[in-house]
Amino acid sequence: ASPQTDVPVEDDAVHVIKVEYLENGPLFSELKFYQRAAKQEQIRKWMSLKKIRCLGIPVFWGSGLTEYKGKSYRFMVMERLGEDLQRIFEDSGSRFKKETVLQLGARMLDTLEYIHENEYVHGDIKAANLLLGYANPHEVYLADYGLSYRYCPNGNHKQYQENPRKGHNGTIEFTSIDAHKGVAPSRRGDLEILGYCMLQWLCGKLPWEQNLKDPVAVQTAKTKVKNVAGKRRFCFKSSEIAKFLACVYGLAYDEKPKYQVLKKILLDGLESSGARYDGPLEFSAAARTLFFVVCLYTPAATNVEEVLFWDLTVLLVCGAMRCANAAF
Known part of the structure; x- marks a missing residue:
């Protein structure tokens, strides 16, 4: 094992390790995605083609298998992300x-x-x-x-x-x-x-x-x-x-x-x-500005489609409709 194994991780570490039991299906699926579709050279070419400065896929650095106290684990090394x-x-x-x-x-x-x-x-x-x-x-x-x-x-x-x-x-x-x-x-x-x-x-x-x-x-x-x-x-x-x-x-x-x-x-x-x-x-x-998000379903409603229409309309345009100092 590396002599660095027991060294505490600093607060400014730029990598993280994701660890799951070897049998964990989702981590295996995630690993296969990164190996097949998210190589850094692929991503750089895509960014150049599309003329964008950042593509929102985390950097994958590597993976492996390990054992600890008789149990097998799979791990992935990724770039550290924020909140x-x-x-x-x-x-x-x-x-x-x-x-x-x-x-x-x-x-x-x-x-x-x-x-x-x-x-x-x-x-x-x-x-x-x-x-x-x-x-x-x-x-x-x-x-x-x-x-x-x-x-x-x-x-x-x-x-x-x-x-x-x-x-x-x-x-x-x-x-x-x-x-x-x-x-x-x-x-x-x-x-x-x-x-x-x-x-x-x-x-x-x-x-x-x-x-x-x-x-x-x-x-x-x-x-x-x-x-x-x-x-x-x-x-x-x-x-x-x-x-x-x-x-x-x-x-x-x-x-x-x-x-x-x-x-x-x-x-x-x-x-x-x-x-x-x-x-x-x-x-x-x-703050004190509330968006209109109202439920227009009422016991008296007879046309469900029309009620849904109005409810969806309000939701979709709520970014433009505001009510200051109001509460529902």
């Missing part, structure tokens, strides 16, 4: 500024495009898996590839097939409609999850969050929202997130997304707000 967005989200009053949401969305879209082009999907995008850079807190990285899935091995896309026994996989509030049905993860599923994340970051909550213990109810709510969004019957001018989700909902299971079209939707929103894609990330508490 996760879930903690920052909660410390910011459970809302982010619209500009910050669009920045995060556009950067994650770049990251997902790279992952997808290398035959993988992430499958579990959420604030807890998004970490700021340790050296540069204005960079954001998508971590935890334990649920990553090779959707297109050797260029052959997996077939659409529902399997109720595998239903509702992933983080229930964000997971895709396909995942609720037990369908294997796909590119459109990743983008749908990202859309739900942006919606929560902007508005503070999702319409189905009160039913998270009932996966079928969550699936039903998402399906109704998709049906309403697809009709484009919004009484207000659609927000960037509404447009983003409408495009994603229109994708076929095995269709390659038009990433640049989706990114332009978000970049146009940033430009209209005077912000930049690669500008500093600003996180601040909501």
Whole structure:
């Protein structure tokens, strides 16, 4: 063993080690993703091609096997990252500024495009898996590839097939409609999850969050929202997130997304707000300004679709509608 084994780790260490039992499936899946799809030379070429300064995939340094007290372990050596967005989200009053949401969305879209082009999907995008850079807190990285899935091995896309026994996989509030049905993860599923994340970051909550213990109810709510969004019957001018989700909902299971079209939707929103894609990330508490996030379901409602339409409309435009010094 190395003589450095027992040396205490300094607070400014730039590497971390992720350790699990040898039999741990998610860590093995994560390791395979990094080995196949996230070599640093690949990433550098992609960044040069796309003319971006940072791609949100952590640096993988190496891996190995070890034994300790008769048990076998697998480990990965990764670059050290900073604070996760879930903690920052909660410390910011459970809302982010619209500009910050669009920045995060556009950067994650770049990251997902790279992952997808290398035959993988992430499958579990959420604030807890998004970490700021340790050296540069204005960079954001998508971590935890334990649920990553090779959707297109050797260029052959997996077939659409529902399997109720595998239903509702992933983080229930964000997971895709396909995942609720037990369908294997796909590119459109990743983008749908990202859309739900942006919606929560902007508005503070999702319409189905009160039913998270009932996966079928969550699936039903998402399906109704998709049906309403697809009709484009919004009484207000659609927000960037509404447009983003409408495009994603229109994708076929095995269709390659038009990433640049989706990114332009978000970049146009940033430009209209005077912000930049690669500008500093600003996180601040909501203070005394509250966004309108209201539940319009009432016992007297007779047209469920219309109620969902209005509820979704309010959620999607809540970034522009504010109520100061009000409480609901």
